[in-house]
Amino acid sequence: MSFTDRTAVAFASLGPLGRMPASGTVGSLAAMLAAPWLFLDASFTARLCILALVFLGGGLACDVAERVTCRKDPGICIIDEVLGQWLAYLCFPALSVRQLVLGFVLFRIFDIAKPWPVRASENWLPGGFGVMLDDVLAGVYAGLCLAILLWMGA
Numbered sequence: 001m002s003f004t005d006r007t008a009v010a011f012a013s014l015g016p017l018g019r020m021p022a023s024g025t026v027g028s029l030a031a032m033l034a035a036p037w038l039f040l041d042a043s044f045t046a047r048l049c050i051l052a053l054v055f056l057g058g059g060l061a062c063d064v065a066e067r068v069t070c071r072k073d074p075g076i077c078i079i080d081e082v083l084g085q086w087l088a089y090l091c092f093p094a095l096s097v098r099q100l101v102l103g104f105v106l107f108r109i110f111d112i113a114k115p116w117p118v119r120a121s122e123n124w125l126p127g128g129f130g131v132m133l134d135d136v137l138a139g140v141y142a143g144l145c146l147a148i149l150l151w152m153g154a
Contacts (some may be wrong), residue, residue, distance in 0.1 A: 002069060008064035011057060012128075018076035020087030021031060025108060027078030032104045033087035039086045039097065046088055046111060054083045055132055065109070072130045080135040084111060087139030102154065103146045110138035110145075 001009070013019065020026045039047060058079035065077050088107045089095060095103065110118060111134075118137045122130050 005064055005068055009068055009140060012061035012065040013076040014021050014082070018078045022110050023075055024028075024081055024111065027077070027081030028085045028104055028108055028111070030078075031082040033099065034082075035086060035089055035095075037040070040089060040092070044090075044093075044098070045060050047086075051083060051090070053086060054079065054086070055129075055136070057081055059125075059132045060130035064128070066104035066127060066131070072078040075133055077128075078140040080132045081111070081131055084135030084139035084142070090143060091147065092150075099146070099150065102149065103142060106145050106149075107139060107142035108152075111135060112140070113120040 010059045013023075013059045014027060014030060017023065017026050017030055038049060042050060058077075061079060062073075064078045065074050066072060069076070085104065085107050089100070092099070115132065118134050118141070121137050122129065125133050
């Protein structure tokens, strides 16, 4: 593997985290823990830019990971979990620890269950961008549910 390929795979897998058991959950947990410092403190516009950069960089990096591993959506690719998890938090200027955890649980439910159209979206875009897109939709579902639960006083 070239240096560029190794760098792309390291980004897609969040370094060693993508090689851990339950790597998707580990990636979402890492995103939840990092969110207060790397995401939630930013303005809404900056958050949108962060998400766009993670989508673009993650899509390109997952493309490389698919080529290197010769597998579609390899389990080591967990940058998509960061994107989806942070998308679930996008509309909230501040969240308590309990609310962060609730958003984490909701995102994992939608990412694992893949209700329509989450599963179908994996094939809407080619390569690494398809890997990223299903987590975008799971994050949107989780964010909507989190907003409803917070509105109801959860």
